Amino acid sequence: MINFDKSNKEGMVIPISDTVLLPGVISILWVTKLNEEELENLEREDITNIALTLKQNFTRKGVKEEDFYRIGVSFRVDEVEQTEKGYQLKIKVLDRVEIKTLKIGTDFIHAEYDICPDDTDLNEKSQAEMLGYLKKITRELGEKYRGSEQFMKVLDELKDLNSLMMYLSQFMPISNGEKYDLLETQSLKERSLKFIDYLIKLKETVELQLEMAERFSEKANKNYRESVLREQLKAIQAELNEGKPEGTKKDNDYGSKIEEAGMPPEIKNTALEE
Template sequence: MYDENEQLPQVAPDNGPVSLPADVLLVVPVRNLVMFPGAVTQVALTRDFSMRAAQEAVQHGHKLGIVLQKDPSVDTPEPDDLYRIGTTVTVVRYLKAPNGVHHLICQGEQRFRTLDYLSGLPFLAARFDLIPDQVTADPNVEARADLLKQKAIEAIELLPQVPPELAPALQNIESPGALADMVAGLIDIKPSEKQTILESLKVRDRLDRVIEFLTHRVEVLKLSREIGEQTQGKLDERQREYVLREQLKTIKKELGEDDTQSELEELRQAIADAKMPEEVEKQAQKELRRLEGMPDSSTEHSMVRTYLDWLVALPWAKSDAEAIDIAKAREILD
């Protein structure tokens, strides 16, 4: 819980507590976060009315709730811009970062539904109903909870850098509803999709939605790993080929059998003997110097070598004797 003796960072002069009915909840709208019961989350408060609501709740003991905006681009949301179902929270800590942004560290408690919003306040506040979680001894629910645990463990095994204590923590959750909420908070899906899970009040429906989303994510993770392994295999094969070629080149040098330099010398001599025009010969010598610095296994090495061989093969120094036959030309034209 928050330490009441700790000084809160102020957003404006404190004019004292606002008189609110007991059945009113202070609301902090968020752009891309869905708060689930049981989750501990840090919320960045970047708007003045959100800071005021959080401070009012902490200083004067009012209840606080987190609600998702329908459109994250709206800077000053009205009640119609917010989903009706959110989560009440307990404030663990309220702090101000060095960059000036206020942060609310809170733990989700229970689902609620807003009934109507109050007007004329410096923050959002609404009358609300708490939504209790259904507890039933339904074999269908238990079976879905077991399946969800299996899928969650499968997803954890596919993810890198997952805390080792996460899998045991999931296995130890006995409440199917709490299990669905915890997994839903961890899945990498859109906020609007998480909101549909939050609004699934029947535990069986909630489990079905989470299993559906998690199954899709598991398939995506499997494909990503498969593609990664295939790509790595190709890279390893190319790297192995390059290393072997370099080792072969070194061995030939040690044995005095290195024919790379002799081939380059022959090519250099062929360029000189081809009697190319000056500009063409300059370009050929430039490409030859590039060729000397390339590994034999590279694609560009093959292309440059083919280009130089083609230049050398052209009959630069040869010309056919011209035969001008006016009579023959007239015959052809006529």
């Protein structure tokens, strides 16, 4: 067992991926595998726990120092629950940290780090305005989906930017690297602007997809109507051609058959023109 020295800023690393963790937020962290020593260390108050994002080798087999990004977060574990898929940790994210050295051991990963707190470069008024704008964009996006009411209730309860970004990021199609960029960005203002950019791009993508789906539906409906019309015209022509002489009488019978067919006005007018 390695002795940790908090005064020298040493801690145990838990590798994570495809996850956003930001300072000051209470969250659930899912970990697929923990050994006995890691579990024991997580519950020790004299050990700093660090969540550090992998940039490659997501299977975590033979993990090396170069597989990790350098910015992570320290966190406190309030509850550990074992599930069928691994472990569910209820945590409080504490500080943003920068890794100085990593030692990959057989039982766990040891790190030396420095604390690099967020640069809170937005006053309370600016933070509230930014929070309101993010919620506004999200509501506009949520209105395009059925059953988003519960999602919006949770959204309305979030009162700070980091909590909002962490909550929304789990539903957004942003990459592991893009999620890490949010943590790497030390400025709260720049992080929020980066997240707004992610959110607006998602909104534009969804709107384009819905527009294309609507156009496809309109085209499919038009093609279907034309197909039905052609089949009706073929049936009428076949019926009129059975034992009928060519000429005006055929044209008159053709018109009367169309009148009797009970077609919608648009199809009826097209058929008469034909």
